[in-house]
Amino acid sequence: MPSDFRIALAQLNPVMGDIAGNLARARAALTQAGACDVILFSELFITCYPPEDLVLKPALQAQARAAVEALAADTTSGPAILMGAPWMEGGLLYNAMLLLDQGRVMEARFKHDLPNYGVFDEKRVFAAGPLPAPMDVRGVRIGVPVCEDIWQGAVCDHLAKSGAEILCVPNGSPFEAGKEDVRVALAATRARAAGLPLAYLNQMGGQDELVFDGASFVLNADGAVALHMPGWREAVTVTRWSKTGGKWVCASGDIAERGDRPAQVYQAMMLGLRDYVNKNRFPGVVLGLSGGIDSALSAAVAVDALGADRVRLVMMPSKYTSRESLEDADACARMLGAPYETIEIERAVAAMGTTMSPAFAGTDTGITEENIQSRLRGVILMALSNKFGAMVLTTGNKSEMSVGYATLYGDMCGGYNVLKDIYKTEVFALASWRNSDSPDGALGPQGRVMPERVIEKPPSAELRPGQTDQDSLPPYDVLDGILECLVEKEMGVADTVARGFDAAIVKRIEHLLYVSEYKRRQAPPGVKISPRNFGRDRRYPITNAFRDTRS
Secondary structure, three states, X not given: OOOXXXXXXXXXXXXXXXXXXXXXXXXXXXXXXXXXXXXXXXXXXXXXXXXXXXXXXXXXXXXXXXXXXXXHHHHHOOOEEEEEEEEEEOOEEEEEEEEEEOOEEEEEEEOOOOOOOOOOOHHHOOOOOOOOOOEEEOOEEEEOOOHHHHOOOHHHHHHXXXXXXXXXXXXXXXXXXXXXXXXXXXXXXXXHXXXXXXXXXXXXXXXXXXXXXXXXXXXXXXXXXXXXXXXXXXXXEEEEEEEEOXXXXXXXXXXXXXXXXXXXXXXXXXXXXXXXXXXXXXXXXXXXXXXXXXHHHHHHHHHHHHOHHHEEEEEOOOOOOXXXXXXXXXXXXXXXXXXXXXXXXXXXXXXXXXXXXXXXXXXXXXHHHHHHXXXXXXXXXXXXXXXXXXXXXXXXXXXXXXXXXXXXXXXXXXXXXXXXXXXXXXXHHHHHHHHHOOOOOOOOOOOOOOOHHHHHOOOOOOOOOOOOHHHOOXXXXXXXXXXHHHHHOOOOHHHHHOOOOOHHHHHHHHHXXXXXXXXXXXXXXXXXXXXXXXXXXXXXXXXXXXXXXXX
C-alpha cells in the first residue's frame, strides 16, 4: 500500500456541449499536472454543468461516452483520471464520476442526492444512484461524493463506514455572495464527522445566468484548511499526501486570499459577461451610456471583462437629456477608453409623434410618450447590433426589475444584463468600490472609471422635464429594504411592516412586484448573485390574483 500519494485538482472552465473541446481541455490538464497518481475533474466536466434537458439527447450521451472512452485509452501510462460525465447504465441516465485507468473505464459511481431546488433541477433528467462505495485508485480507497452528496451526511457517513480513506468531491457549485464560506464550513463538518480528509474541486466559469467561482480547497480530517486555490481563474494544482498513523494527511499549500463582497460580486459580473460573450461568439457588446450610474457601472464591467476595444458606447440624447448627463457620459467614456458616439433621438421622437397623432388625438401626453423614447433607443441599439454583430448589453438593476420600472422593448432589450441581480443600493456601493479598486484580471483602467458626480446625483430616466426616480418610487434604501423582505426572504406584508416600513408603501411595492412578472419573463439573462435571483430561483406565475391582505 502506498505511503505517498498525489492528487491533481483540475479547476477548469468547460464549455457547455463542447465535448471535443472539453476532452482537449482535459488532456491539456493532464500534461500540466505532470507526475501525479490521479487527476480529479469537476462534476459532468465532459459536457459542462448544468446541462439541463440537453443531457437527454441520445446523441450528446453517445458523444460524451465516446470522449470518456477515448480519454480512458490515454491512461495506459500516467495518472488515473476521475472524470465527471452523464452515463447510461441499465437504461437509466446518471450523473456519474468515472475512474479511468489502465486504458479503460474501471469503475463508475453515481450521484446519490439529486438537488431539486433553486437553480437545480436534476431529478428531471437524472436517476439517483445508490449509496456509493469507495473506489480503489492505485491502492488508495477514494470516496467520491458528488456535489450535493456532501450537503446531507448520509453519503459521507456511508463512505467512511465502507473504508474510504480520502474524500474527493467534484462540484458544480454556482456562485452566490457569501457562499464560499458556507462551502468550507460544510465541508469541514463532513470531514470531521467522517474522520477523513476532503478535497473539494469546483467548476470555474460562466454558464448563462450561473457563474462558477472555482475556489477549490483541501481539508484535513480535523477540518483544517490545507490549501485553498484562487477563485475566478483556471488552475491545475497537484496536492501531496502522506500517510501518518494510518491516516492520510495533505501537505500544506498556498491559501489564496478571498476578497470582500464587492470584489467577489464584481468578479462574478465580469466572468459572467466575459464567458457569455465569448462562448456565444459575439465580437463584443454595445450599450447605451446615459450619464447615469447603471449604464456607467455596466460599461465599466464590460470594459474590465472584454477590453475597451470590444465595447461600443452610445449616448442617445433627447430634448430632456440634461447637460450634466451629456458631460458625465462623455467623461465616463473617456475614462474607460472605449469607442463612444452620439446618436440623437429627437427627430425619431418627432416622427413617431406625427405618425401616432391621429391615433392619440384627444389624449394627454404621458407615460406612453415616455416609453416611445425608451423604445426608440432600443431600436437604435438593436440596429447597431444587427449591423455589426455586437451584443446589446442592457443595464437595468434588480430594484427596477422588481417593480417594473423598465420598458419592454426599450431599456430592457438586449442579450445580457450584468446588473440583473444587483439592487440599486448595491449598484452605488459597487460603483464606489470600482472607482477606488481595480479587480484582479480586469482589462480596464486601473484608476477611476466614472465621475463621482454619476454616483452622487439623483437617478433619473430623463424622459420628462425634471424627472427623478423618486417621483414614482420610494427612496432606494427604503425600496431595497422592502424588496429584501418580500423577495429575498419571502416575508409577508405584516412582517415587512413590522420591520418599520409604511404599510401603504409595502402593499404598493408588493402589488408592483406581482404585476411586473410578465416583464421579467421577457428580460435577458443576467448574472446570479443572490440566493433568490429572478428566473432560476424565484419563479412566480404571471397570472396571479393573490395579494397579502394582512397588515
